[in-house]
Amino acid sequence: MEVLLFGAFTLLAILGLPIAIVLGLSSVIGLVLGSDVPLTIVAQRMFTAASSFPLMAIPFFMIAGALMEGGGISKRLIHLANTLMGATTGGLALVAILTCMFFAAISGSGPATVAAIGSIMIPAMVKAGYDVAFSSAIMAAAGSIGIIIPPSIPMVTYGVVGGVSIGSMFLAGFVPGIIFGGVLMAVAYFISKKRGYKGTGQFSFKELFIAFKDAFWAILMPVIILGGIYGGIFTPTEAACIAVFYGLFVGFFIYRELNFRDLGRLLVNSAVSTSIVMLIIATASVFGWILASEQIPDRVAQMFLDFSNNPIMLLLLINVLLLVAGCFMETNAIIIILAPIFLPLIIQMGIDPIHFGIIIVVNTAIGQVTPPLGVNLFVACGISKITLESISKAVIPFIVAMIVALILITYVPSVVMYLPNLLMK
Template identity: 55%
Template sequence: MGDILIIVFGILVVLNVPLGIGMGLASLAALAITQKVPVFVVAQRMFTGLDSFSLLAIPLFMIAGRLMERGGISKRLIGLATNMVGSVTGGLALVAVLACMFFAAISGSAPATVVAIGAVMVPAMIKAGYDKDFAVGLMAAAGTIGVIIPPSIPFVTYGIAMNASIGKLFMAGVVPGILLGLSLMAVCFVIAKKRGYKGTVRPTLATFLASLKDSIWGLAMPMIILGGIYGGVFTPTEAAAVACVYSLLIGFFVYRELNFKEMVTSFSEAGVTSAMVMLIISTATAMGWIMTTEQIPVKVATAISAVAQDADMLLLLVNVILLITGCLMELNAAIIILGPIFLPLVTLMEVDLIHFGVIMVVNMTIGLLTPPLGVNLFVAGSLQKDVGFKQILRASFPFLVILIIDLLLITYLPSLSLAMVKLLS
């Protein structure tokens, strides 16, 4: 049954069948052909995969992110970032990355970060004389920060799949997210020096303070979320609901840029995106159950343990496997399917489960920047139609290299992920 599952799924991937549908069809085919288990078990497992209170955090955070975007938060964060780093060489590029870091603390989604910040920054960079391919490639890379800095939807998925604390995962993502952002900014600065990209006009103290005051409501949201979770006021799922209410209040009554029509649109967009993610999670759960029944995780774990003699070698092999997987599979599905496979090995080698969660999510995030899947590449490409895919890929390559270097630092320096967790424990 396991062989049939993998063969059918591989064929469907090659045929470019949507991932959620492909995993469901592969699971049905495996059960129907072998007739070991009734096919209705697939539906049962799909329902079981979604029968979790914690999963409510995914659509709620998506709604909050959309409301904050349409409520005027993104442009105010860009204004603050401009006043902070805009005057430096390559200022607009640095602004784009810093604004993505700010917005990541609101949205929890990489594609949403690319669109919200890129829709403003790509035209601005091109108008200022930046190369079009650089502007688009930068946004594809900077958007990856959207799922590292909390709140993060993949961290919610990992926490559920691996029975790990979502609150601790959120805190563990703070320093790695900042590391990724600063690294991308360093690459931007070097490229800007070589190409002669100038900074913007140096801001005054008054304009900086004005932009800080204007954006303070948006910056307060992640502090409310993380403070509430670690203060024991609410759970991560309840925090997502609080974020939705907060977004509505700020958009309607503080910035006054959100109206009923925009609210309905935000709910609709978040609903469509959430449905796609939930379909992937549900079918990945069914597929994962079949793989577990066929003892595929045990076989894979045995094969890896025969090569990996210590934790360092294990993590190196895991990184290679996940980087390849990230090129081919949606990150939430990969987390649900591969997480339980690696769990026995991680436990055996005494790798911290929270640290491993950060490693796994960063790996799969890099997959957003690598073809053939490369979601961020396509989303960023939609911002500037006259830039070809190969141009975007070439422009994003220096950023891809620095992200892989960051991954190795995060892998072999656990304190980068666990310092905040230990500090607040």
């Protein structure tokens, strides 16, 4: 069965089919040729996976992010970041990264963050004399923070698959997200200093106050949503619904930049994005069910233990595998397929499943900027109109910095677990 399953998966992936189709077809091929299980199980497993109550948070967080983007949030967050960092060497590059960190607390998606902020910041950086490939690489790398700082759609997926608290996952993502932003800023600063990219203007507390006041309603959204989750007022799914109503209120009545014509377009775009993610989750659940029924996770765990029972070495091997997978597979598919395979091993080694969940999410965040399937790269290329080859070269220093951050997050568990242990007792 495993030969049929992974053989079909590899062949279909090489043919360039969408990952959801690859997962679904390889599952069907494995069942038809390698078992007597009726194919009705495919529809049943897909329906069961997609009808999960916690997964309802995904479409609502996508809609909320689209509403906040269309409601004028992006430019206000950029203005706030510019008043904080704009006067520094490489100011616009640092502003782009800081704004992505702000927007990550709203969108929960890497590509959405790149699209929302990059459409403004890439042209601004190019106009200021920044290299177009460098500008695009910054946006692609910084956009990956969108799935690390909560609320995060992949964290919701992992919470469902791994049976862990989504609220704890959200808490665990804060510090790693800040670390990612910090290392990307450091790289951007040194490259900017080497190339002579100057800051613009001077820092002003008065301007900062005005920018903060203007962006207040945007900043308040994650405070309300995450505060409500950690305060036990509502669940992550209910929080996602509240985020939608908050986005509608701010867009229509506070910033007044939303109208019913824009609303229709935003809802359609969100529905398309949601359908893609949910189809991947549904087909990946069938693939994962076959793996579990064939006891492949147990055999993989034993294989790793036979190779080495040293947690440091095992985590290194898992990270390498996840980084390679991120080059070829979509974020949610990686989580649904690989998390159940490695969780028994992780628990056996005494590693907290929350910590491991952040390791997976961080690896998939790096995967969003590694070719050939780095989705953030394609979004940034679409904005700047450059080739994948150009942006792939420019993003290498940022990928190296992200891997350094990954090593820190992997081998210093307190970086991840401090907030969950402090606030979720």
